[in-house]
Amino acid sequence: MVHFVGSGPGAVDLITVRGQRLIREADVILYAGSLVNPALLKEAKESCEIHNTAVMTLAEVLSVMERSAAEGKRIVRLHTGDPSIYGAIREQMDALDRMQIPYEVCPGVSSFCGAAAAMKTEYTLPEVSQTVIITRAEGRTTVPKRERLSALAAHGATMVLFLSAGLLQQVKSELLAGGYGPDTPCAIVYKATWPEEQIVRGVLNELPEMAEKSGICKTALILVGDFLGDEYALSRLHAPDFATEYRNAVSSDAERL
Ligand code: SAH
Numbered sequence: 001m002v003h004f005v006g007s008g009p010g011a012v013d014l015i016t017v018r019g020q021r022l023i024r025e026a027d028v029i030l031y032a033g034s035l036v037n038p039a040l041l042k043e044a045k046e047s048c049e050i051h052n053t054a055v056m057t058l059a060e061v062l063s064v065m066e067r068s069a070a071e072g073k074r075i076v077r078l079h080t081g082d083p084s085i086y087g088a089i090r091e092q093m094d095a096l097d098r099m100q101i102p103y104e105v106c107p108g109v110s111s112f113c114g115a116a117a118a119m120k121t122e123y124t125l126p127e128v129s130q131t132v133i134i135t136r137a138e139g140r141t142t143v144p145k146r147e148r149l150s151a152l153a154a155h156g157a158t159m160v161l162f163l164s165a166g167l168l169q170q171v172k173s174e175l176l177a178g179g180y181g182p183d184t185p186c187a188i189v190y191k192a193t194w195p196e197e198q199i200v201r202g203v204l205n206e207l208p209e210m211a212e213k214s215g216i217c218k219t220a221l222i223l224v225g226d227f228l229g230d231e232y233a234l235s236r237l238h239a240p241d242f243a244t245e246y247r248n249a250v251s252s253d254a255e256r257l
Contacts, residue, residue, distance in 0.1 A: 002065055002075045002096060004089050006082040006108015007036045010194035014114065015040060019106045027073035030061055035080035035219065037194070062095050069101045082110040085134065086162055112160045114192040115221045119199060123158045125232035129225055131157035137164035137171050153178025161222035168208040175224060180204055185228035190220040201228070
């Protein structure tokens with residue numbers, strides 16, 4: 001059995017309880033050494049065989065899985081954040097299907113959630129944005145044409161860019177061309193939830209300089225949108241005049257806000 005496990009954004013105690021148990025029980029762990037916090041591996045059994053997949057091809061990863069599964073071992077494939085976001089797990093799962101090796105997926109806290117927590121912010125503010133676009137700039141990996149940044153920018157929604165910290169001139173010009181104003185608030189969140197976490201705030205027009213000045217060129221998320229600004233509406237859910245299944249409407253609330 002192979003368990004794909006999301007390791008969370010970095011802090012060792014942000015893995016799920018289930019994920020931690022799977023690490024403790026594993027006979028073989030394959031971990032994404034470029035981003036997974038190696039401190040998580042301290043939970044593994046002493047006899048556990050550990051592979052860093054940062055230096056392995058897909059075929060090598062699959063051959064370790066195939067050999068270990070044939071030996072009846074419990075295998076954990078540890079991905080950063082949540083495996084469903086830029087995790088390259090589909091190709092592994094399809095190969096396991098072909099090899100008739102069973103697998104399960106244990107979700108993790110994605111770095112975009114870790115970044116929001118680090119910044120103490122909310123992506124979906126009433127009357128500001130009710131949509132979060134998770135995307136990336138086109139680099140060595142191509143992005144379908146219909147998803148080019150300028151087209152996505154037309155929505156003016158909250159945007160979270162993965163894998164793009166080294167492409168910020170391109171990000172800036174595409175987002176400006178697409179309709180975000182030059183003063184749209186932005187943030188670069190480096191290694192959210194790690195001890196070396198860094199947050200740099202600014203506006204879209206100065207995005208490349210923000211990264212240059214702080215020396216950040218990887219392991220960062222770029223957050224863009226007015227959710228980083230000061231204006232928003234209060235939620236309807238907790239408004240006094242808003243009845244729900246759980247609460248009757250009341251005419252007024254103590255004016256504490
Ligand atoms: N599956 C992961 C993303 C893997 S892609 C997740 O759910 O988070 C790798 C990219 O994720 C990095 O280039 C960076 O853009 C982002 N990333 C991963 N961990 C991060 C962290 N702790 N802080 C900021 N960005 C992070």
